[in-house]
Amino acid sequence: MPKNLILLKILFLSLLVSAFSQQDEFIYTGFTGSGNNVSLNGVAVIQESGILQLTNETSRLIGRAFHPRPLRFKNSTVANSFSTVFTFAIVPEYPKLGGHGFAFVLSPTRELAGALPSQYLGLLNSSNNGNATNHIFAVEFDTVQDFEFHDINDNHVGVDIDSLISAKSAATSYYDSGSGEHHPLNLKSGDAIQAWIDYDSIAKAVSVTLSPFSSKPSTPLLSVPFDLLSILEDEMFVGFSASTGLLSSSHYLLGWSFKMNGAAQSLDLSSLPSLPHPRKKDHYLAIIAASLSAISFVILAIAAAVYVFHRIKNAEIIEPWELEYGPRRFSYANLRRATKGFRDSELLGSGGFGKVYRGVLPCSGGEVAVKRISHDSRQGIREFVAEIASIGRLRHRNLVQLQGWCRRGRDLLLVYDYMPNGSLDRFLFSDEKTSPGPPASPRQLLLTWDQRFQILRGVASALLYLHDEWEHVVIHRDVKASNVLLDADLNGRLGDFGLAKLHEHGANPSTTRVVGTLGYLAPELTRTGKATASSDVFAFGALVMEVVCGRRPIEPKASPEELVLVDWVCERWSQGRWPEIVDHRLAGNYNMGEVEVALKVGLLCSHPVAAARPTIREVARYLHGGGTTEVPTVSQPPATGVYEQETASAGEGVGGLVDFVHSKSVIVVEEVVSLAGHG
Ligand SMILES: *[C@@H]1O[C@H](CO)[C@@H](O)[C@H](O)[C@H]1NC(C)=O
Ligand SMILES: *[C@@H]1O[C@H](CO)[C@@H](O)[C@H](O)[C@H]1NC(C)=O
Ligand SMILES: *[C@@H]1O[C@H](CO)[C@@H](O)[C@H](O)[C@H]1NC(C)=O
Ligand SMILES: *[C@@H]1O[C@H](CO)[C@@H](O)[C@H](O)[C@H]1NC(C)=O
Ligand SMILES: *[C@@H]1O[C@H](CO)[C@@H](O)[C@H](O)[C@H]1NC(C)=O
Numbered sequence: 001m002p003k004n005l006i007l008l009k010i011l012f013l014s015l016l017v018s019a020f021s022q023q024d025e026f027i028y029t030g031f032t033g034s035g036n037n038v039s040l041n042g043v044a045v046i047q048e049s050g051i052l053q054l055t056n057e058t059s060r061l062i063g064r065a066f067h068p069r070p071l072r073f074k075n076s077t078v079a080n081s082f083s084t085v086f087t088f089a090i091v092p093e094y095p096k097l098g099g100h101g102f103a104f105v106l107s108p109t110r111e112l113a114g115a116l117p118s119q120y121l122g123l124l125n126s127s128n129n130g131n132a133t134n135h136i137f138a139v140e141f142d143t144v145q146d147f148e149f150h151d152i153n154d155n156h157v158g159v160d161i162d163s164l165i166s167a168k169s170a171a172t173s174y175y176d177s178g179s180g181e182h183h184p185l186n187l188k189s190g191d192a193i194q195a196w197i198d199y200d201s202i203a204k205a206v207s208v209t210l211s212p213f214s215s216k217p218s219t220p221l222l223s224v225p226f227d228l229l230s231i232l233e234d235e236m237f238v239g240f241s242a243s244t245g246l247l248s249s250s251h252y253l254l255g256w257s258f259k260m261n262g263a264a265q266s267l268d269l270s271s272l273p274s275l276p277h278p279r280k281k282d283h284y285l286a287i288i289a290a291s292l293s294a295i296s297f298v299i300l301a302i303a304a305a306v307y308v309f310h311r312i313k314n315a316e317i318i319e320p321w322e323l324e325y326g327p328r329r330f331s332y333a334n335l336r337r338a339t340k341g342f343r344d345s346e347l348l349g350s351g352g353f354g355k356v357y358r359g360v361l362p363c364s365g366g367e368v369a370v371k372r373i374s375h376d377s378r379q380g381i382r383e384f385v386a387e388i389a390s391i392g393r394l395r396h397r398n399l400v401q402l403q404g405w406c407r408r409g410r411d412l413l414l415v416y417d418y419m420p421n422g423s424l425d426r427f428l429f430s431d432e433k434t435s436p437g438p439p440a441s442p443r444q445l446l447l448t449w450d451q452r453f454q455i456l457r458g459v460a461s462a463l464l465y466l467h468d469e470w471e472h473v474v475i476h477r478d479v480k481a482s483n484v485l486l487d488a489d490l491n492g493r494l495g496d497f498g499l500a501k502l503h504e505h506g507a508n509p510s511t512t513r514v515v516g517t518l519g520y521l522a523p524e525l526t527r528t529g530k531a532t533a534s535s536d537v538f539a540f541g542a543l544v545m546e547v548v549c550g551r552r553p554i555e556p557k558a559s560p561e562e563l564v565l566v567d568w569v570c571e572r573w574s575q576g577r578w579p580e581i582v583d584h585r586l587a588g589n590y591n592m593g594e595v596e597v598a599l600k601v602g603l604l605c606s607h608p609v610a611a612a613r614p615t616i617r618e619v620a621r622y623l624h625g626g627g628t629t630e631v632p633t634v635s636q637p638p639a640t641g642v643y644e645q646e647t648a649s650a651g652e653g654v655g656g657l658v659d660f661v662h663s664k665s666v667i668v669v670e671e672v673v674s675l676a677g678h679g
Contacts, residue, residue, distance in 0.1 A: 024071050024072065024258075024259070024260035024261075025258065025259040025260065025262070025264075025265075026067060026257070026258055027255075027256070027257040027258075027264075027265050027267075028255055028256045028257070029255045029267065029268075029271055029272055030049070030050025030051070030254070030255060030272060030273040031046045031050055031051070031052040031065075031253070032046055032048075032050040033050070037068060038052065038065045038066065038067065038068065038239070039065065039066045039067070039068045039110055039239075040063075040064070040065050041063075041064040041065070041066070041110060041111065042054075042055075042061065042062040042063040042064050042122065043055055043056070043058075043061045043062065043063045044063035044064055044065050044242075045063075047276070049273040049274070049276070050273040051252050051253070051254055051273045051275070051276070052065055052252065052253040052254075053250060053251070053252055054102055054240060054241075054242035054251040054252070054253065055102075055242045055243065055244050055248065055249070055250060055251050056248075056250050057091075057092075057093040057244070057248045057249065057250055058244065058248060059099075059244055059245060059246045059247070059248050060117045060118065060243075060244060060245060060246070061117060061243060061244045061248070062115065062116075062117045062122035062241065062242070062243045063122070063241075063242050063243075063251070064110070064112070064122060064239060064240060064241040064242070065239050065240050065253065066107075066110045066237045066238065066239030066240075067237065067238050067239060067258070070235040070236060070237050071235065071236060071237075071238055071260060072234060072235055072260075073106065073228075073232040073233070073234065073235065073236050073260075074229060074232045074233075074234060075234065076234075077229075078201065078229075079199075079201045079227070079228050079229045079232050080201060080260050080261050081198075081199055081200050081201040081202070081260070081261050081262075082198070082199050082258070082259065082260050082261070083196070083197070083198045083199070083258070083259050083262065083263050083264040084104065084196070084197050084198075084238075084256070084257065084258040084259075084264050085194060085195065085196045085197075085216075085256075085257050085264045085265075085266060085267055086104070086194070086195055086240075086253060086255060086256040086257070086267070087192050087193070087194050087195075087253070087254040087255045087256075087267055087269065087272055088102070088141070088192070088193055088195065088251070088252060088253050088254065089190060089191060089192045089193065089252045089254065089275050090102075090141070090143060090187050090188050090189075090190065090249045090250070090251055090252070091188075091190040091249060091250040091252070091275075092143070092188045092190075092247075092248070092249040093247060093248050093249060093556070094247065094554065094556050094563060095556075095560045095563060096188075096560040096563045096564070097144075097247045097554075097563070097564075098143025098144060098154065098155075098187065098188040098247070098249045099118075099143065099144055099244050099245045099246070099247030099248040099249055100117070100118050100119055100121060100142070100143060100144045100243050100244060100245050100247075100248075100249075101121060101140060101141050101142040101143045101144065101187070101242065101243075101249075101251075102121065102140075102141055102240055102241060102242030102243075102251045103121050103123060103138040103139060103140040103141065103160065103240065103241050103242075104138065104139045104141075104195070104197055104238075104239075104240055105123060105136060105137070105138040105139075105238070105239060105240065105241050106136070106137040106138070106231075106232065106236045106237070106238050107123075107135070107136055107236060107237050107239075108135050108233050108236060108237070109237065110237045110239070112124075112241065114128070115241075116243075117243035117244060117245065118243060118244070118245035118246075119144060119146040119148065119149065119164065119245065120164060120243065121138075121140060121142075121164065121241055121242065121243045122241040122242065122243040123136060123138055123160070123164065123241055124136065124163070124164060129163055129164055129165075130162060130163040130165065131162060131163075132162055132230075134162040134163075135162070135231060135232070135233050135236075136160070136161075136162050136231075137160070137161060137162075137228060137231050137232070138159075138160040138241075139157065139158070139159055139160070139195075139197050139206075139208055140156075140157065140158045140160055140164070140166065140169075141157055141172075141187055141195070142154075142155075142156055142157075142158060142169075142187075143155060143187050143188050143249065144245070144247070146164075149164045149165045149166070150165055150166075151166075151169070152169055152170075152171060153171055155171060155172050155186060155187050155188065156169050156170060156171050156172060157169060157170055157172055157195075157208055157210065157221060157222055158170075158222075159206055159208065159222065159224045159226070161226065161231055162231065167224055167226065168222060168224045169222070170221050170222045171184070172184070172185045172186070172187055172210060172221070173185050173210070173221060174209075174210045174211040174212065174217055174221065175209075175211075175217040175218065175219040175220075175221070176217065177217060177218050177219075182221075185210055185211075185212060188249065190275070191212060191275075192212070192254055192269060192272070192275065193210060193211070193212055194210065194211050194212070194213070194214065194216075194267065194269070195208065195209070195210050196208070196209040196210075196216050196220075196264075197209075198220075199228060201228075203225075204225060204226065204227040204228075205223060205224060205225045205226065206222075206223070206224045206226055206228070207220040207222065207223045207224070208220060208221055208222040208223075209221055213269070214266065214267070214268055214269045214270075215266075216266070238258060240253060252275065254272040254273055254275070255267045255272040329404060329405065329406060330403075330404050330405065330406040330413070330415055331406065332406050332408045332413070334361065334362055334363070335359065335370055335406055335413050335415065337362050338359030338360055338361050338362060338368065338370065339357040339358070339359040339370050342355075342357055342372065343357075346358045346359065348369060348422070349422070349423065349482075354371055354372050354373035355371070355372050356369050356370065356371045356372075357369070357370045357372065358370075358418060359415075359418075367418035368403060368415050368416065368417065368418050369400075369415075369416045369417070369418045369419065370413055370414070370415055370416075371413070371414040371415075371416065372411055372412075372413050373411070373412045373413075373414065388402065388405055388414070391474070392404065392405075394465075394466070394470060394474065396461070396462055396465040396466075397458075397461075397491070397493075398458040398459060398461050398462035398465075398491065398492060398493050398494060399462050399465070399466075399493055399494050399495075400416050400417055400419060400485050400493045400494065400495035400496075401416065401417040402414060402415070402416055403415045403416060403417065416495065419485035419486060419487055419493065419495075420487070420488050421485070421486035421487065421488065421490060422485065422486065423481065423482045423483070423484060423485050423486070423495075424455065424481045424482070424484040424485070424486060424492065424547075425480075425481035425482040425484075426445065427445055427446070427447050427486070428447075428481055428546055428547065428550050428551070428583075429481075429550070429551065429552060446585055447490070448586075448589070449586055449589060449590035449591060449594070449595070450591075451490050452547045452548070453591075453594050453598065453623075454490075454491065454492070455484065455486070455490070455491070455492030455547065456492070456543075456544055456547055456598060456623060457620075457623050457624060458491050458492035458493065459479070459484055459492045459494055459540065459543065460540065460616060460619050460620040460623050461620060462492075462493065462494040463476065463479070463494070463536060463537075463540060463616045463619075463620075464616045464617055464619075464620045466494075466536075467533045467536065467615075467616050467617075468615075468616065468617055473533065475531045475532065475533060475535075475536055476494065476496075476536050476539075477531045477535075477536070478496060478520075478539075479494070479520065479536055479539035479540050479543055480520050480539065480542070480543060481543060481546055481547075481552075483495050483496045484543070519542055519552065519553030519554045519564075519565070520538070520539040520542045520543075520553060521535070521538075521539070522534065522535035522538035522539070522610065523608045523609075523610075524609075524610045532610065533615070533616065534610040534611075534613050535610070536616070537605050537613050537614065537615070537616055537619065538605055538606060538607075538610075538613060540605055540616070540619065541566075541601070541602045541603070541604070541605025541606040541613075542565070542566070542602075542605075542606065544598050544599075544601055544602035544605065545565050545566065545569050545599070545602040545606075546565070547598070548581070548582055548583065548595060548598050548599055548602065549565060549569065549581050549582065549583055550583030550584075550585060550586075551565060551583075552565070553565045553566065566603075566606050568581060569581055569599065569602065569603065570603065573599060573603060573634065578595075578596070578599055579592075582595055593627050593628055596628045597622060597623065597625075597627065597628050597631055598623070600622075600628060600631040600633075600634055601614075601619055601622050601623060601631060603634040604619075604631070604632065604634060605619065614632075
């Protein structure tokens with residue numbers, strides 16, 4: 001009898017087990033309405049159409065979605081086989097540059113605490129990357145080449161075991177059984193792509209297969225022999241994690257099916273929700289403009305109330321240390337009167353550092369530009385004012401002269417010479433709506449080549465003064481067209497020097513800020529997080545190309561080959577076709593020799609390796625010199641290996657909060673400086 005009982009018990013148990021494993025199968029065709037709700041985390045949302053959007057095109061996001069219940073992946077000795085298929089689409093912000101990708105992931109938790117966005121894909125961080133205690137199995141669909149993780153390109157699939165350095169990866173392609181060939185596949189195309197991931201616990205191998213079509217190709221893209229037993233925990237969550245860096249993409253999932261110990265049900269592309277239509281920027285802007293004008297009434301009312309409150313609270317504070325710099329200090333009342341109470345009609349522009357107003361000083365009647373910066377750190381302000389005191393002593397005909405400052409509550413006001421012609425970008429990118437400024441006639445908005453070359457020479461002299469000729473080395477940190485101002489005679493004058501430092505001296509250690517501007521940032525900033533004379537030279541190189549070509553370093557509206565200005569210039573230069581890239585608005589009216597010198601200088605300065613760039617003294621000499629023969633020839637940028645060495649220690653300096661974006665010939669770098677430890 002006991003024997004029978006035991007048999008019954010075994011029968012009962014095995015029934016239970018099979019009932020249990022039957023449940024380890026699910027399918028989402030769209031993510032609304034089904035009995036299974038995915039569990040969302042980070043910025044992931046389910047749109048009305050049923051599409052799951054893991055991230056949108058805002059920078060530095062993490063979005064995740066997991067099946068709500070953990071699944072049993074192994075018992076003590078044996079791992080289960082599993083199979084999954086899903087349909088995804090990646091729509092990048094810029095046509096050629098994605099950011100950063102997503103991963104299918106098995107994880108002990110749904111939260112993945114401490115994980116970072118950007119190249120970490122929301123899976124790990126710089127301290128736990130590669131640690132066997134993670135128990136993370138992931139298949140990454142990566143759209144940025146991170147040299148730190150030995151990525152092979154910016155369009156690959158990799159199998160990740162506890163580490164973002166893939167155990168094995170492959171450039172994305174799919175196998176077409178008709179022709180028997182592998183066709184390349186672009187992850188960032190914005191089109192729906194199907195992916196199959198299978199783990200065979202007997203053969204102990206993971207395979208990944210891709211296709212733009214519904215049916216599964218017979219040959220996988222990637223096949224990795226690996227026993228998952230040590231990675232898997234008994235129960236694991238299964239889902240997806242996506243992230244963006246400074247460059248970003250919308251990452252979408254349209255459908256997902258999964259099965260333990262069997263083949264996942266296939267997905268029929270036609271029954272899945274369809275992708276949202278490509279964004280129409282103008283339409284989008286119109287909506288924003290409309291809602292802004294409605295909202296601004298409300299904001300104005302609130303602002304009025306807040307203003308009254310602040311007047312009482314933020315009386316002007318003078319601390320003893322400020323008196324040391326006495327004569328340069330303006331009174332708040334004077335500046336308010338000068339700018340007619342910071343009225344919008346006096347607004348010259350607004351940028352990352354604050355708003356700039358035109359003002360007329362009541363005492364002297366002199367015109368000034370008043371920059372108003374809000375800052376939330378007393379400490380930061382104190383360090384900065386000390387710095388301003390020294391910056392205020394800088395004098396050069398190609399610098400915008402700082403006349404003084406004023407501090408009131410959290411506002412820092414900087415008073416500069418007034419530059420009647422506004423900033424250079426208004427003249428270069430006439431097709432764009434740029435910041436408001438003093439009126440300029442359309443005729444005036446086109447700079448001749450002579451004027452352009454003169455401006456470049458002027459900016460080079462200003463940088464030479466900052467780097468080399470003054471008593472201390474001053475690094476500008478944010479050389480770009482909108483920081484070059486034009487005086488009454490259209491001479492170029494560099495403004496905003498040292499201001500980026502204020503942001504680095506920020507107060508709140510939990511916030512991160514971008515210092516510098518995409519397209520102007522030198523690659524080595526990723527390693528050190530520290531601006532140098534050489535990183536200023538890099539930015540100057542980008543400026544030179546802008547001035548010659550009349551467009552921005554990264555132009556989202558351009559065709560993909562022309563998206564990144566340096567790539568485009570490099571390519572045309574090496575083909576000897578550089579006249580094609582000179583600003584067409586010049587209509588051929590330029591000095592060939594000078595343009596050639598300028599382009600050569602631009603390319604030399606854009607060298608990815610800091611040591612290979614010329615110094616600003618050399619640059620100034622080339623620009624003022626006799627001609628193109630004096631400028632060394634431009635060698636091709638070195639191959640990838642150099643970057644690996646260069647960036648091998650990335651993360652030490654700035655807490656690893658660094659993004660890399662690799663384009664054909666040059667690395668465009670996004671740097672995010674952690675402010676921990678400052679202020
Ligand atoms: C899924 O979500 C819907 C709406 O939020 C809810 O009504 C339904 O009960 C949920 N289903 C499950 C299985 O949690
Ligand atoms: C993207 O998502 C974030 C977080 O949910 C949100 O703050 C932001 O407004 C979104 N951006 C756009 C362009 O929809
Ligand atoms: C647990 O292991 C035994 C033998 O090793 C196997 O027969 C059984 O199917 C496993 N159970 C599960 C749920 O995988
Ligand atoms: C990395 O993540 C772990 C948890 O997985 C966390 O304990 C640790 O603090 C994180 N490290 C950093 C530098 O954020
Ligand atoms: C892995 O993580 C554990 C606990 O988080 C830690 O004690 C150990 O030092 C880490 N090992 C490595 C190689 O980082």
